[in-house]
Amino acid sequence: MNDRPNARELLAISHATFTAEILPALPEKLRYTGLMIANALAIARREIEAGDAPARAEFERLCVLFSDGPRELAGDALAVAVADYNHRLANEIRAGRFDQEERAVLLEHLRRTTGAKLAISNPKALNAK
Template sequence: MINDEPDARDLVAIALRSFRETILPLVPAEQRFTALMIANALATAERELAAGASAEPALAAAVGGLLGETGDLSTLAPRLCAAIGEGRFDDDEPQAALRRVLFDLTRARMAVSNPKLLAAGR
């Protein structure tokens, strides 16, 4: 049997923890900003790996429902943008459905990129 542990998420978590505990305290003040950016990038990658593909099928289904199509999110998102540009959601009812889906997409992205802001309810 192939050993799947640690997986990518575990490896990033270990790297982030090691960086914060061992490297960051030793970084000179003039390089602290860069070091904090590295820690932030690792934390974002960790959250993205944690979210994995779990939310994406539901988001793809919601976008596909608006478009009357099926597919993955990376395929459907540009089609949604084109449909918005074509005015397919200019009427009240389709616009309300579009807003709900855009809100869900934004929340999913915020959960990865800035969960503190999302938790604060801003």
């Protein structure tokens, strides 16, 4: 086991220090690059903080959508299972399975998945409108 601070804690303090001390001192020419670095650090921190939870929630919804019983998965196995389900889901959407009665269920699932994704990649977009 590595010593603390861990990856999340290191990213958090790096982001805070970069934003407070480096970003204001950057010349105009490098400001956009600086903002991109701050953004990337923040995304990485939020992704680590969220951990497996978004994938597990997505997996549980997909199990219901495909009428499969719940399974306890974690790590790579979870990621592979979610990816497999999403391929199936994409194919069935394209084939028209969700055109009619099942449309509302699909949209609810997609909305939650997108919300979870934005909570990591761009929380501001989630709060807009």
